[in-house]
Amino acid sequence: MDITYPIIIAAAKTWFRIGLKVDMQGAENVPAEGGAVIACNHNSYLDFIASGYPGERNKRYTRFMAKKEVFDHKVGGFFMRSFHHLPVDRSNGAEAFEVAVDALKRGEVVGVYPEATISRSFLIKEIKSGAVRMAAAAGVPVIPVVHFGFHRVQTKGHSRDLSRGTAVVIRVGEPYFPTGEDVAAETAELKRRMDALLEQCIDAYPADQKEPGAWWLPAAYGGSAPSLEEAERLDVEEKKLRAERKAAKAAKA
Template structure:
């Protein structure tokens, strides 16, 4: 796949990370294969996860093709970049096309980035997973690579203002490849992926250099001020109702 846009974007991102003096702790990046297709499954805690998550594949020399909301491809600013980097538009009302495009990319030896939670977690703990990541990996005959991000929620997430304060710690933890086959039960394989990522998330949070009690960006189960998963689900449902009412008003 010819890349004209992606390498300069990676260079720009690296320059931005340097300006912000982000303090990266990256472990397990050798688990991203240097050749061949792979699905990278990431947790989702912020609006900048696709930028920082892609950085986890840079040591292996790989460019990640992320599955992202179709609206980003229609935006006059982000659209040309998303298309130029060969990311995959996801239209939730017609997801088959994006799924098949991802499988095709994998068959061509590309790395595809997927957020199994589909939306940002307000609790910063893992939500329920969709099965698409393991199904496409099984169909394409490639491994699933679990990847955990931590600290990105402090930069730009739901219900909080953007904060690009310098010297912020950012942790990226990459787990060992998980093999899935067409014979595996997709529900069980997805549950295994979620359990694996939950363990990596716990490990990453506990190793994070800042643990202030009551901090809004720390999960409630770790003594932080973030909503519990149950409270986060309620907030998600309220958001969906507001969006539906807004769409109804426009129509």
């Protein structure tokens, strides 16, 4: 039974009306019943709001896969469990996969982030095959959901900005039914669809908010965001620093 989820959704919708300018198309592509994988782009800390919104339009609650450490948090863990989200143990990918497939077979809408980590370039990074494989295993469709604009509010490496009137564009693609016969090709097709939806989002983004050289706009669209290659370099450096801090902390223990 969902008790907290509807409350949080109501709060988010109020924020949409008061603080943001939301343009969403394609919500009807989320099925009114039955399992489905929502494959979301990952460019902000608020992706779950944008990618869960289309399902809510059809009275569906999206169960997101998230690392199990989030569920261990005293406050955040309570909400994650109350939303019936799905914990992922990164050391046991097979178990996480089975948990997701089981939820899909029960008729749940499961949200995944095929890019795995936030894209600093705000373009679609190379994606992993999990969304395609679990959809094929459960016999359900993959529905790509791509948004653009929430990263202006809060994303990696930038201060939070709650300015009113920020535009958010959401595009929901048509259902895509992987068979699992050629996972690499089907994953590439999902990537192609997500790329096309992102282009639609950026093209539809209000021209009066596209400042030349804006940090949140990809370079190909007149902004100053890092390229995919530069973003990858930054991710590698961050991972290295994190590992060094962890090792130093362990040495002091």
